[in-house]
Amino acid sequence: MATKLKEVDAVIVGLGWTGGILAKELAEAGLKVVALERGAMRSTDKDYAVPNIRDELRYVVRHDLMQNTARDTLTVRNNPSQEALPMRRLGSFLPGEVVGGSAVHWSGHTWRWTDMEFKVRSPLRGALRQELHSRRHDHPGLGHHLRRARAVLRQVRIHRGGVWQGGQHQGPDPARRQPVRGAARARLSAAAAHADPGERDVHQGGEEQRLPSVPAAVGKCLARLHQSRRIEIRRRASIAAIASASAARPTRRAARTSP
Amino acid sequence: MALSSGKLSFDNGLPARVFWTTLYQTVMEGMFSDPIYGGNRNKAGWRLIGFPGAIAVHRENVEKYRDKKFPADPVSIADMS
Numbered sequence: 001m002a003t004k005l006k007e008v009d010a011v012i013v014g015l016g017w018t019g020g021i022l023a024k025e026l027a028e029a030g031l032k033v034v035a036l037e038r039g040a041m042r043s044t045d046k047d048y049a050v051p052n053i054r055d056e057l058r059y060v061v062r063h064d065l066m067q068n069t070a071r072d073t074l075t076v077r078n079n080p081s082q083e084a085l086p087m088r089r090l091g092s093f094l095p096g097e098v099v100g101g102s103a104v105h106w107s108g109h110t111w112r113w114t115d116m117e118f119k120v121r122s123p124l125r126g127a128l129r130q131e132l133h134s135r136r137h138d139h140p141g142l143g144h145h146l147r148r149a150r151a152v153l154r155q156v157r158i159h160r161g162g163v164w165q166g167g168q169h170q171g172p173d174p175a176r177r178q179p180v181r182g183a184a185r186a187r188l189s190a191a192a193a194h195a196d197p198g199e200r201d202v203h204q205g206g207e208e209q210r211l212p213s214v215p216a217a218v219g220k221c222l223a224r225l226h227q228s229r230r231i232e233i234r235r236r237a238s239i240a241a242i243a244s245a246s247a248a249r250p251t252r253r254a255a256r257t258s259p
Numbered sequence: 260m261a262l263s264s265g266k267l268s269f270d271n272g273l274p275a276r277v278f279w280t281t282l283y284q285t286v287m288e289g290m291f292s293d294p295i296y297g298g299n300r301n302k303a304g305w306r307l308i309g310f311p312g313a314i315a316v317h318r319e320n321v322e323k324y325r326d327k328k329f330p331a332d333p334v335s336i337a338d339m340s
Contacts, residue, residue: 050313050314050315050339051313051334051335051336051338051339051340052336052340054312054313054314054315054336055293055295055313055336056292056293057288057292057293057296061288
């Protein structure tokens with residue numbers, strides 16, 4: 001039976017990169033947000049830290065972050081004459097679960113685009129090259145967006161989990177970063193020396209290019225907003241509940257804020 | 260050989276490939292999974308192949324022990340918890 005949920009300003013289906021950031025932005029703008037996510041709630045400090053995240057059987061072999069095909073799966077057939085059968089063993093197609101979405105599944109981190117990614121078409125396409133060069137295309141006005149994303153996502157610092165050295169467990173402590181030595185350190189210092197607050201930080205090399213994951217960063221923001229009751233996260237929501245919640249009109253705030 | 264290539268068949272049983280795949284996977288899990296699952300007792304499987312276990316960072320050791328025997332005891336999840 002469909003569950004009738006309380007009406008809210010915005011309902012977000014899927015709390016991954018996109019949904020997570022949207023939920024954060026909307027909630028901070030004062031909207032009452034409900035986010036729907038399938039699968040278990042996972043926490044950064046317990047589930048994504050050493051040693052549990054090193055459980056290869058659980059995650060790599062048995063796909064613990066992916067859809068439980070015993071409970072819920074797709075049916076597949078290779079041609080119309082076959083009978084479509086449920087897919088019970090996951091292969092290269094990995095439909096995911098858990099709060100954080102694909103930001104979790106692709107190892108929980110993502111990287112800044114390099115300069116080259118904006119240029120890559122130019123060397124490859126002669127005719128297009130002329131046209132592209134007539135515009136500014138290196139990182140067309142994206143600098144401040146990238147800086148903002150980094151500021152949001154770095155509210156929780158990048159960390160590498162606990163480190164075992166000589167039998168001594170150091171961490172896991174998000175605040176403690178492993179010292180960078182040798183060539184890597186020289187590279188980082190050089191990058192820092194050349195970095196200015198302008199567009200150039202887009203190209204800054206080394207560790208700083210890596211953005212932390214949604215569960216590590218937006219997840220933490222969401223948890224804070226969740227505590228202050230500005231976001232409600234619903235898990236394992238049935239389709240009926242989603243349909244009913246989606247009917248909530250996201251226009252109430254406009255009405256409320258008008259004089 | 261006959262099993263893994265699917266040439267052998269069972270009367271009224273599983274397809275041989277399915278049986279083989281399951282058997283192989285189960286043996287591998289028993290040998291090399293973390294001991295919390297009940298196999299790989301005393302990390303014997305890991306010692307056998309020189310696997311360091313559930314440590315966070317291994318890259319220094321990769322260089323240090325290239326072509327040499329890795330001397331340290333493997334670390335399991337329970338050891339770290």
